[in-house]
Amino acid sequence: MQRILSSEVKDQVGQSVLMRGWAQTVRDHAKVAFIDLRDRKGLTQLVFTGNMLEEVRKVTPESVITIEGKVAERPQSLVNINIISGTVEIQVEKLTIESIAKTLPMPLDDRTVSEDIRLKYRYLDIRSKKMAENLRLRHKMNNLIREHFTSHDFAEIETPYISKSTPEGARDYLVPARIAPGMFYALPQSPQQYKQLLMVAGMERYFQIVRCFRDEDARGDRQPEFTQLDVEMSFTSPEEILALTEELVLDLVKKLFPEKTLTTPNVPRISFKEAMEKYGNDRPDMRKDTSNDDELAFAFVVDFPLFEWKESEKRWDATHHPFTSPAPEWEDNFEKHPEKAIALQYDLVLNGSEIGGGSIRIHKPDVQGRIFEFMGHTKEGIQDKFGHLLEAFEYGVPPHGGIALGLDRMYTILLKEQSIRDVIAFAKSGDGRDLMMNAPSEVDESQLKELGLKLIK
């Protein structure tokens, strides 16, 4: 017999069926026992009577079972509209216990359980309805993103994870290189330079759903590794990039979250200056009613300042990153009035959270050189860190620009979660640990030796 799922069983009244899954609850009422069987589509009520009772008493909650039985319509008064198969139940005739579960260390679907326990037993936590739903919806959103960019003639191209440091303003994760003791790869803070090099390579339209790595102190909306939708285009304008992004987010809401309301039918553009004056920050929450979490207010913040003063280092630093182009009128004189210079840079904001940002890039090697120098890089430093990019720009580089959206953060808001950890299957704890795998952890002396490393105790 072929297995059927909880979503299919209501159409099988009178038939013999085979079902497989987890015994979510086991209720023993002496002459009759019930199991709510859970599979990937939901729950089905199983009924055990007569000689099946002895067997069913061995089943503990969360054990894995296979059953065969007959589908019966439930009397009207016992219909349960909360479960997908709620109009029917199964009179079980055969039970196989595939594996017995110990008592779970935590109840499922109980958000008062400490998050550390949920993360340690993540494979159990994902059995909960909300986490499982979050992950399936995450897949649907990723899928919609891929369809959107594919339909606009973009290609998804993978870029390396073991790479060289690329500045996004955070600390790098370093990977010691066995092939060159004493040297290190860095995990990319974003594929920024690779995507620009893909523009030099003539790919013209790139996107990628990609992991980024930043060694920052973790917070509610940060993880050491997080997922970006990364986009880059040649021969483009800020408006074209914003329009593509706008079409994407509106489509996402319309198709996957039809119950939500948009504060404005389109994504409004507001300048950095106006946002600071009106809202006192550069990620304005433009919702009409902030207590209603089904209201979504997207906005683009545009015309960011090119530089910000870094008091700790006593130097000007790029507001976004050093590849961001000054507005045309600032290209020749940003050094004279760095505090006033405007960048071709934009952010996407949702309900008061920054969920993305991007810019038109500098494609003139001399302007890029001047920006690096102005930010305090030495000639040798520039050559060492960015020589490959500047050299590439000497072989015919198209004007280009792009954007990246922080998908974990955007999904957290859309799924009405508190923390980005609730939209990530195997999230790290607040202090950056993998509590399930127990990482970071010590390594063997022999591994260190191979890498030419010695620990300072």
Ligand code: ASP
């Ligand atoms: N690489 C940038 C970031 O991670 C986004 C971009 O400029 O496209 O914020």
